[in-house]
Amino acid sequence: MITILVPTLHITQGFTLVELLIVIAIVGLLASVMVPNLLQAKAKANDSAAASISQKIATAAATVQVSGNALPSCSYAAPDATIWSGSEVATVRAGGTVTDISCTENPTRTNALDVTVTYQGGTKPSITTTIE
Structure with a gap:
């Protein structure tokens, strides 16, 4: 009689430790x-967000300045920045990363305003935009 040997497959379950470590x-x-x-x-x-906020505040400050004929002032109370000159007031939604906003007169240009936005989490501590 002829006997045929059939190889049996040994099936393993799961992964080896080496495979998991790799x-x-x-x-x-x-x-x-x-x-x-x-x-x-x-x-x-x-x-980018701070630069956008700085530009929005500068635009609002320019609008207030044109209406009030004087350099505007700025204040920040999270999450809004308020810009005013006389009776003209503008408010800009600043966002979560902003820590402070200031408006100061530019020392080198006449009738120019520097708007500085200080923020967290970026590559620079603040961004300044100058408006005339």
Whole structure:
């Protein structure tokens, strides 16, 4: 009689420890590459938001200045910036990263106003926009 030997397959369940460690190492490597890039992108987004807020405040200050014929003043109470000159008042929604807003007379230009927005989480501590 002829006997045919059929090889039996040994099926294992799950992953080996070495396979799991390799996957963990690859995920850790990818995370270490991506996290700094994500933080840099977030800082640039905060810079962009602060520049936008600074421009909005400068536009509001220019409008108030034209109406009131005097350099306006600024104040900040989270989350709003208030710009006023005489009886003219403008309010700008500033946002969560802004910590302070100031309006000062530009020392080098006559009838010019520097609007400075101080904020958290960006690459610079503040952004200044000059209006005339």
